[in-house]
Amino acid sequence: MEFHKPRTWPEALAIKAEHxxxxxxxxxxxxxxELNFDVHRPDVLIDLTEIAELREWFxxxxxxxxxxxxxxxxxxxxxxxxxxxxxxxxxxxxxxQIRNRGTVGGNLGAASPAGDAHPPLLAAGAEIEVASVxxxxxxxxxxxxxxxxxxxxxxxxxxxxxxxxxxxxxQQFAKIGxxxxxxxxxxxxxxxxxxSTRTVGTGVxxxxxxxxxxxxxxxxxxxxxxxxxxxxxxxxVKRRFGELVAQSASPIDDVRGTAGYRQxxxxxxxxxxxxxxxxxxxRNR
Amino acid sequence: MRLRCEVxxxxxxxxxxxxxxxxxxxxxxxxxxxxxxxxxxQGECGSCTVYLDGVPVCSCLVAAGQAxxxxxxxxxxxxxxxxxxxxxQAFVEKGAVQCGFCTPGLIVATHDLLERRERPSDPEIxxxxxxxxxRCTGYEKILDAVxxxxxxxAVS
Ligand SMILES: Cc1cc2nc3c(=O)[nH]c(=O)nc-3n(C[C@H](O)[C@H](O)[C@H](O)COP(=O)(O)OP(=O)(O)OC[C@H]3O[C@@H](n4cnc5c(N)ncnc54)[C@H](O)[C@@H]3O)c2cc1C
Ligand code: FES
Ligand code: FES
Numbered sequence: 001m002e003f004h005k006p007r008t009w010p011e012a013l014a015i016k017a018e019h020x021x022x023x024x025x026x027x028x029x030x031x032x033x034e035l036n037f038d039v040h041r042p043d044v045l046i047d048l049t050e051i052a053e054l055r056e057w058f059x060x061x062x063x064x065x066x067x068x069x070x071x072x073x074x075x076x077x078x079x080x081x082x083x084x085x086x087x088x089x090x091x092x093x094x095x096x097q098i099r100n101r102g103t104v105g106g107n108l109g110a111a112s113p114a115g116d117a118h119p120p121l122l123a124a125g126a127e128i129e130v131a132s133v134x135x136x137x138x139x140x141x142x143x144x145x146x147x148x149x150x151x152x153x154x155x156x157x158x159x160x161x162x163x164x165x166x167x168x169x170x171q172q173f174a175k176i177g178x179x180x181x182x183x184x185x186x187x188x189x190x191x192x193x194x195x196s197t198r199t200v201g202t203g204v205x206x207x208x209x210x211x212x213x214x215x216x217x218x219x220x221x222x223x224x225x226x227x228x229x230x231x232x233x234x235x236x237v238k239r240r241f242g243e244l245v246a247q248s249a250s251p252i253d254d255v256r257g258t259a260g261y262r263q264x265x266x267x268x269x270x271x272x273x274x275x276x277x278x279x280x281x282x283r284n285r
Numbered sequence: 286m287r288l289r290c291e292v293x294x295x296x297x298x299x300x301x302x303x304x305x306x307x308x309x310x311x312x313x314x315x316x317x318x319x320x321x322x323x324x325x326x327q328g329e330c331g332s333c334t335v336y337l338d339g340v341p342v343c344s345c346l347v348a349a350g351q352a353x354x355x356x357x358x359x360x361x362x363x364x365x366x367x368x369x370x371x372x373x374q375a376f377v378e379k380g381a382v383q384c385g386f387c388t389p390g391l392i393v394a395t396h397d398l399l400e401r402r403e404r405p406s407d408p409e410i411x412x413x414x415x416x417x418x419x420r421c422t423g424y425e426k427i428l429d430a431v432x433x434x435x436x437x438x439a440v441s
Pocket of ligand 3: 381382383384385386387388418419420421422
């Protein structure tokens with residue numbers, strides 16, 4: 001096995017161009033499980049952890065550019081106040097050891113429908129910056145996930161960063177699992193209120209071949225909310241929102257839960273998170 | 286490949302390392318440091334927890350090649366000669382060790398918690414140790430040991 005340890009981003013892109021089949025490794029919390037169990041024996045590994053710029057985040061034109069190699073623990077500590085949805089999701093990932101090492105870039109690379117970063121990225125309208133020797137492009141999160149564990153990247157591309165606006169309103173994340181720590185989502189839901197555009201963003205996890213938005217639910221609720229004189233939400237509205245979110249999913253029966261359970265759980269999570277977020281919006285006005 | 290890194294304050298160099306093997310394997314099988322335990326090799330149990338550049342990680346999930354040029358501290362690096370680290374001492378005194386397989390990982394995770402938090406609350410202790418499984422003790426004595434170590438550290 002060849003092992004590359006590029007120190008710079010251009011060097012990493014050159015190696016990936018030369019070895020399109022190479023497996024990038026960041027925190028290794030997905031890659032190493034496969035290596036240890038011999039599920040996957042790549043001929044070439046590219047270690048991305050020496051590239052300083054992947055571990056940095058900064059603001060460009062009012063949006064964050066967060067390097068793909070920033071681990072969950074740092075997202076929680078450093079960006080928790082301004083990216084509350086992503087931070088909530090990050091707190092549910094694995095254990096402290098996993099959060100110290102695992103990255104959003106790795107979650108995007110793995111593109112598992114159960115990945116916890118995806119619903120908040122979808123709800124916030126994040127974009128993924130991918131790059132190759134040919135250049136750089138931004139892919140909206142809702143075009144990034146293309147199939148079960150597949151994403152929109154070309155073989156010579158690597159994930160540089162994601163771009164996301166600081167929250168302009170309350171955000172929520174909810175996840176169902178058998179216990180609190182160390183649990184893969186049975187299903188999950190991310191919600192972001194965007195008072196600046198008077199819209200609501202959503203992200204459904206682990207209930208379809210890919211993480212996805214619940215577009216019908218977003219359109220419905222945007223028509224119901226009165227942002228200027230926000231009253232408590234009627235139960236019928238919250239319930240309808242929950243139904244539409246559940247309908248947006250196409251879950252399967254598997255070892256973690258049945259399709260029916262997932263659909264039910266999604267409608268409950270959507271209803272509750274909407275209630276919490278709207279109450280927070282009303283309190284803070 | 287030849288792997289060079291600093292382990293417990295000493296520079297170490299080992300040859301014929303397969304870069305995709307885990308840091309845990311390197312520590313146990315190539316460096317003669319069997320303190321970190323191998324129970325699951327998939328990040329679930331925490332018994333392989335070590336510090337990598339001062340941050341607790343599952344060494345089973347670090348590729349050997351990723352440790353090249355970095356600093357590792359294992360459970361073997363915490364005592365000062367014969368003098369146990371206060372966390373180790375508290376685990377012994379409180380009977381927080383039965384078969385002992387989970388202990389090295391719990392010691393490192395607790396050590397890190399007490400570096401960051403003076404007198405952590407019970408929920409904070411539980412959260413910090415959520416990635417470390419113990420099949421023997423039922424955790425109560427582990428919590429006792431963490432509280433004792435925290436108390437002693439706060440006083441000293
Ligand atoms: C015990 C345990 C618990 C876990 N719990 C959760 C959980 O609760 N929620 C959750 O979502 N996940 C969980 N995971 C899975 C994993 O931790 C996450 O998917 C994490 O985000 C992966 O990040 P990483 O940096 O470790 O990725 P790696 O393992 O390094 O890489 C993951 C994938 O992404 C690719 N990749 C990495 N970086 C890049 C890049 N910059 N460009 C292109 N491709 C790249 C790799 O080639 C690989 O295919 C858990 C894993 C373990 C072992
Ligand atoms: S052996 Fe590494 S976490 Fe279990
Ligand atoms: S003492 Fe046996 S696993 Fe903890």
